[in-house]
Amino acid sequence: MTTIYKNVYVKETATIAGEYEANGPLKKYFDRTYTKDLYFGETSFEKAEIKLLRDVTALILRKSRLKEKEVDVIISGDLSNQIAASDYAMRDFDIPFLGIYNACATSSEGMIIAANFIEGKIYKKCLVTTSSHNTAAEKQYRNPTEYGTPKPDTATFTVTGGAAILLTNEKTNIKITSSTIGKVIDKNTMDVNHMGAVMAPAAADTIYRHLTDLKRAPDYYDLILTGDLGIYGKEILLDYMKTAYNLDISKQYNDCGTMIYDLKKQPVFAGGSGPACSALVNFAYIYQALKEKKFKRVLLVPTGALFSPTLFFQKESLPAIAHAISLEVVE
């Protein structure tokens, strides 16, 4: 389902990144970096993730000079069980809260909900936040963080960071122009260390539907950006789009997971992943590039593997989702 928006604008973004991300090529675009360790002065990794969300929410309020009461709703989600980081962080804000989950596609899910509220004239100012924390995610989804086990090249590295975006009906230079809600796609992939392969068909389906619904060629966009497919997922997506849909997007296409780290120097295997991966790249680097008019039309397609460790052990294959949302510079 593709929707066109006429009155939704981006007012502000805020980003906080961890140590590995600060050592990557996008360092200068982040508002803040926490580089001492992964605890950020808290006593556990889970509490550190709550701090990330709390700090980034306070930061965006300050950057946009808004009081808590002036924000109509905050929509937030993350990777932790019960989306606990979001739930606990929002205790400290006097703002109505909606908790959401679409794994690493959470930021686009939040932006679409917010855009629909604003376009429907229900709300005027909606805040969308998301986070992920490398070691909190490792602990929940994989093994204890200090446990070393050889990983294949196709594995990805969960990004540590918090990111926020404020959508509003007030005119700014960057407009949200359309969105396409993704479907849950499962191509029977069984490899938890190859999330690029799990998510590529979901991204391809959403991109294809978005372009055909709006009768657009890929070159309408300066950039089509998936969330966290990684080096190999990127190749799979391009090949799959050509074979299944006869669409060549290679000239416009990139993936946030391959942009956030220096893949040659940092030990991150196929690239970054996690809700904060696409959110940090989009809200920091892409937002800045749009402000500077380096890009004029961008299609963001954060990708998420909707994977449950329990069901994986019960031999279920891995479902995935991707939502698309387009940002354009207002001339």
Place this chain on the structure above:
Amino acid sequence: MNNKEYQKLVKKHTPKPKVGKNAAIAFFIGGLLGSFSELLQELYGLWFHMPRKEAGVLVILTLILIASILTALGIFDVAVAKVKSALIIPITGFAHSITSAALEYKTEGFVLGIGANIFKLAGTVILYGVVAVYFFGLLRILIMGG
């Protein structure tokens, strides 16, 4: 595109694991660890005037201690990424799995954290190790008479 065709496409773009190279590294470093243990066993026998069997137990304890300390210092997992299974298969890997779980769950307290989770990874080894020992012991009695 059906699922089978898609999996073929995935395979085309997935790097093959370097099994030969990884196995060679694991064999060489694992072998070094074995030689070190053997040397330690001889030395313990010499220093403490111990029979070989008792010196062996002391060697195992030494390796467990070293692996646990290296895990706590955050060195062990980095080393495993470099030398693959050379450190995971021997007793060092077993100690590492227990220490890393203990470290991980200390934030949830001594009982529900460390107590409930310390054998999260090692539990499988302990359970099937005990079962296997029982059956092999039984076979030994039946075939060799003890």
